[in-house]
Amino acid sequence: MAATTTTIATIGVSSLYRTPSLAVSARRVFPRRSDKPHSCSGLLKVSAAAASKRFGSLCLGADRRGSRSRCPTFVPSAVVSPNSVLSEEAFQGFRDLSKSSLEEGEEEGYDADAYESEEEEEGPFSATAGHDENELAIASLDLPQQLVSSLEKRGITHLFPIQRAVLLPVLEGRDLIARAKTGTGKTLAFGIPIIKRLSKADEGRKTSRTSSSGSGPCTYQELAKSRRKLMSRIIDLINDNSLRLAEVEYLVLDEADRMLAVGFEEDVELILEKLPSKRQSMLFSATMPGWVKKLARRYLNDPLTVDLVGDQDEKLAEGIKLYAIPTTSTSKRTILSDLITVYAKGGKTIVFTQTKRDADEVSMALTNRKFTVLVATDVAARGLDIPNVDLIIHYELPNDPETFVHRSGRTGRAGKEGTAILMFTTSQRRTVKSLERDVGCRFEFTSPPQMQEVLESSAEQVVATLMGVQSESIQYFLPAAQRLTDELGTQALAAALAHLSGFSQPPSSHSLISHEQGWVTLQLTRESGYSRGFFSARSVTGFLSDVFPAAADEVGKIYIIADERVQGAVFDLPEEIAKELLNKPLPPGNSISKITKLPTLQDDGPTVDNYGGFQTGTGVPEVVVLGNEVRGFPEIGVAGTLTVMMAFGVVAEASEVHALIVVDLVIVLQNVQTNSHFDGNSCSNLWTCSSSRCDIMTN
Numbered sequence: 093m094a095a096t097t098t099t100i101a102t103i104g105v106s107s108l109y110r111t112p113s114l115a116v117s118a119r120r121v122f123p124r125r126s127d128k129p130h131s132c133s134g135l136l137k138v139s140a141a142a143a144s145k146r147f148g149s150l151c152l153g154a155d156r157r158g159s160r161s162r163c164p165t166f167v168p169s170a171v172v173s174p175n176s177v178l179s180e181e182a183f184q185g186f187r188d189l190s191k192s193s194l195e196e197g198e199e200e201g202y203d204a205d206a207y208e209s210e211e212e213e214e215g216p217f218s219a220t221a222g223h224d225e226n227e228l229a230i231a232s233l234d235l236p237q238q239l240v241s242s243l244e245k246r247g248i249t250h251l252f253p254i255q256r257a258v259l260l261p262v263l264e265g266r267d268l269i270a271r272a273k274t275g276t277g278k279t280l281a282f283g284i285p286i287i288k289r290l291s292k293a294d295e296g297r298k299t300s301r302t303s304s305s306g307s308g309p310c311t312y313q314e315l316a317k318s319r320r321k322l323m324s325r326i327i328d329l330i331n332d333n334s335l336r337l338a339e340v341e342y343l344v345l346d347e348a349d350r351m352l353a354v355g356f357e358e359d360v361e362l363i364l365e366k367l368p369s370k371r372q373s374m375l376f377s378a379t380m381p382g383w384v385k386k387l388a389r390r391y392l393n394d395p396l397t398v399d400l401v402g403d404q405d406e407k408l409a410e411g412i413k414l415y416a417i418p419t420t421s422t423s424k425r426t427i428l429s430d431l432i433t434v435y436a437k438g439g440k441t442i443v444f445t446q447t448k449r450d451a452d453e454v455s456m457a458l459t460n461r462k463f464t465v466l467v468a469t470d471v472a473a474r475g476l477d478i479p480n481v482d483l484i485i486h487y488e489l490p491n492d493p494e495t496f497v498h499r500s501g502r503t504g505r506a507g508k509e510g511t512a513i514l515m516f517t518t519s520q521r522r523t524v525k526s527l528e529r530d531v532g533c534r535f536e537f538t539s540p541p542q543m544q545e546v547l548e549s550s551a552e553q554v555v556a557t558l559m560g561v562q563s564e565s566i567q568y569f570l571p572a573a574q575r576l577t578d579e580l581g582t583q584a585l586a587a588a589l590a591h592l593s594g595f596s597q598p599p600s601s602h603s604l605i606s607h608e609q610g611w612v613t614l615q616l617t618r619e620s621g622y623s624r625g626f627f628s629a630r631s632v633t634g635f636l637s638d639v640f641p642a643a644a645d646e647v648g649k650i651y652i653i654a655d656e657r658v659q660g661a662v663f664d665l666p667e668e669i670a671k672e673l674l675n676k677p678l679p680p681g682n683s684i685s686k687i688t689k690l691p692t693l694q695d696d697g698p699t700v701d702n703y704g705g706f707q708t709g710t711g712v713p714e715v716v717v718l719g720n721e722v723r724g725f726p727e728i729g730v731a732g733t734l735t736v737m738m739a740f741g742v743v744a745e746a747s748e749v750h751a752l753i754v755v756d757l758v759i760v761l762q763n764v765q766t767n768s769h770f771d772g773n774s775c776s777n778l779w780t781c782s783s784s785r786c787d788i789m790t791n
């Protein structure tokens with residue numbers, strides 16, 4: 093490629109689109125200032141991924157032409173409403189007013205926040221709702237034909253709302269800050285108009301081709317010569333003069349809030365310093381905290397704000413169903429496989445962890461069944477457009493609401509549906525509640541799938557796969573199938589289904605209550621004539637002590653069956669102990685069995701939702717805070733701001749927790765509303781606790 097050709101500098105891995113040929117077509121729809129033709133030379137798109145030095149692709153080029161002229165501002169009267177289609181009237185308003193303002197040379201401010209709201213009549217992706225389809229068709233926007241065709245090939249024929257909302261402002265050269273939900277097409281929102289403008293510039297150059305030299309940023313050729321440099325950091329490229337940005341005309345900060353956040357800002361600033369001050373700058377993101385808008389003003393010139401999210405509304409993309417599932421750190425991995433089997437239904441899943449190490453561990457744990465899973469840290473949370481991801485699992489809570497929005501937004505893209513599941517431990521309930529508030533969403537709190545559901549889902553998926561086997565292939569296996577059916581009947585098919593589901597071995601036993609592997613859940617039932625009064629958890633331990641003391645020592649969680657006509661409880665035991673117990677003779681009127689499905693339990697059964705109040709009285713402690721009167725540990729005071737950790741990984745801010753009472757080394761949390769007596773700072777002990785022991789680690 094010669095040094096004189098016009099190409100676009102697009103830097104970054106996220107949402108990267110291919111530059112179409114810059115074929116020129118006559119401009120019809122959008123009038124432009126005739127007195128000041130734009131001479132666009134290049135686009136610099138810096139994504140968070142770029143700033144994090146993870147360049148997946150780099151396409152650099154330069155135009156040797158002169159600099160771009162900035163269009164005056166204009167005053168559109170459009171209605172931009174959160175999540176809604178920009179109405180055709182509004183769209184027309186953009187056109188008319190931009191036209192008139194351009195004609196009149198007006199330069200007025202524009203504040204999309206001041207826009208009125210418009211009721212959403214149809215889905216947010218219904219670009220043609222109530223409008224003349226042709227008016228909104230990409231084919232009618234006077235874009236280069238090759239661009240229109242390549243978009244059509246990808247099923248992109250009509251503008252999405254954010255694309256409609258920013259089209260004219262970008263064409264007119266406005267700086268802007270744009271917010272729209274994940275997967276709503278922000279990439280093409282800036283891509284289409286910039287390509288259109290570049291193609292115009294290219295057209296201009298072709299018709300008045302004069303010079304082939306210049307002092308452009310750098311040439312594709314130069315960098316092709318040094319491929320290795322393509323892979324190195326952009327900062328290094330700038331520093332050693334391989335990348336010169338002096339003629340870049342368009343700057344897009346995609347994932348702008350991430351780009352301008354601490355840790356990235358410095359690099360971005362360094363890059364921005366190298367850009368000409370005369371440029372068009374645009375900030376896009378699905379999340380745009382207030383501080384970004386303030387900071388952005390340093391980089392933008394009289395920016396237009398286009399906000400299709402709004403402050404009041406749910407900030408997640410529509411079509412994403414949210415579940416929250418209580419777990420413990422030890423049961424998480426077992427539950428994860430089950431969740432993927434039941435909720436992804438054979439589709440694609442992304443599992444988000446906090447650290448790379450966790451990601452490695454989780455992916456190792458997902459080996460026995462057949463999954464299509466990407467296990468990733470938050471590096472993959474933004475910008476990645478992987479088609480048709482069905483399920484997102486927040487294996488660990490995100491650090492902030494923005495990360496939750498972006499992680500979840502890897503599904504439910506371009507109007508499709510998806511599911512996001514948040515796995516949380518009991519002490520994280522408050523964080524989950526904060527997430528609901530900050531993101532404006534609602535979780536459905538549900539329990540981990542029961543083994544029966546997992547097996548049924550697995551079988552369904554295998555059956556669906558079998559339906560896709562071509563009849564020509566089936567013919568080859570008919571004789572063997574016939575033989576097997578004759579010998580084993582339906583057992584033969586069941587064996588095939590079990591094997592294809594990844595269950596050649598029976599599912600490993602795990603507790604129905606805590607989902608911990610190596611544990612089983614048993615049910616004790618007592619006939620009414622043998623009742624010795626009120627049936628309680630104590631009745632169970634007393635019974636076990638009589639029958640098999642080892643079981644009484646090892647028993648885990650105990651829950652009473654809700655049905656009042658039944659005297660009974662369910663409880664967890666280690667598998668080996670359970671086996672022995674099941675062989676012991678029982679007192680008359682009592683029966684014990686291993687169960688595969690939990691009966692309905694009394695209120696303190698495994699919780700579905702229990703905000704603000706913690707469970708009391710049973711088994712492993714949920715959260716620990718140091719109280720003033722910790723029996724047996726008089727030296728322990730109170731630490732109001734102490735971070736407390738439990739042996740099974742629960743982390744809680746002590747300031748969010750209420751009280752701790754220790755009863756016979758079973759730690760019980762009580763929901764004491766006043767925490768005034770926790771203000772003392774006398775103690776800063778960190779406790780790790782389990783039901784059977786408490787260790788104190790003094791700082």
Ligand SMILES: Nc1ncnc2c1ncn2[C@@H]1O[C@H](COP(=O)(O)OP(=O)(O)OP(=O)(O)O)[C@@H](O)[C@H]1O
Pocket residue numbers: 107246247248249250251252255272273274275276277278279280377378474475476477501502505506
């Ligand atoms: N007008 C359109 N019609 C149909 N599909 C579209 C249209 N615009 C974009 N898409 C598709 O929608 C998907 C999401 O687009 P894109 O990646 O630009 O979203 P985004 O808003 O940048 O999301 P995120 O904030 O997560 O980065 C892509 O697969 C894209 O090809």
